[in-house]
Amino acid sequence: MSGTGAISLDAGSISLHAVARRHERSAEITLTAAIPPGAHIESHAPPDPFLIPTVVEVDGLEGVGVDYPEPVRKDLGEELGVPGVLLPVYEGKVRFAIRGEAVPGVDVIRGAVRYQPCVRGTCLPPRSTSWEAPLDDHGAVQ
Numbered sequence: 001m002s003g004t005g006a007i008s009l010d011a012g013s014i015s016l017h018a019v020a021r022r023h024e025r026s027a028e029i030t031l032t033a034a035i036p037p038g039a040h041i042e043s044h045a046p047p048d049p050f051l052i053p054t055v056v057e058v059d060g061l062e063g064v065g066v067d068y069p070e071p072v073r074k075d076l077g078e079e080l081g082v083p084g085v086l087l088p089v090y091e092g093k094v095r096f097a098i099r100g101e102a103v104p105g106v107d108v109i110r111g112a113v114r115y116q117p118c119v120r121g122t123c124l125p126p127r128s129t130s131w132e133a134p135l136d137d138h139g140a141v142q
Helices: none
Strands: 015-025 024-036 039-042 055-059 062-067 072-075 086-089 091-101 109-117 116-119 128-136
Touching: 015 109, 024 086, 024 109, 024 128, 039 055, 055 062, 091 109
Parallel strands: none
Antiparallel strands: 015 024, 024 091, 039 086, 039 116, 055 109, 062 091, 072 086, 109 128
8 A cells, every 4th residue: 555545445444342241042142243444334224325234134033123323423524525515434343233033043143243334534345354253051152
């Protein structure tokens, strides 16, 4: 990148940490996404159709519900060349709450987060980051 101002395709990649709890047949997962400083990802409900929403995917649970965090309203006007544009985005650390019924015989819940990262006014190609969370009958497992 030697001073060209180019943005690496790895920029904006998030890291994920999942913790699962089983209560009889129901399961709850807290999924924490760490978004690098200077980057943001689109919220789960962006206001414009050209923006790609963040989506949490889950395998191993039935009747899945996901509570998405409240996005921050970020003024991206200077980055986009349109003053006063406030967009709902996620930045820093955000937590997703996932709940559902554990499928009998499944000991590990797996999934992915699909998102579009943006860095310094440049939105990068959409990507997907996988996660997994072991379940046991004794409560929290990390």
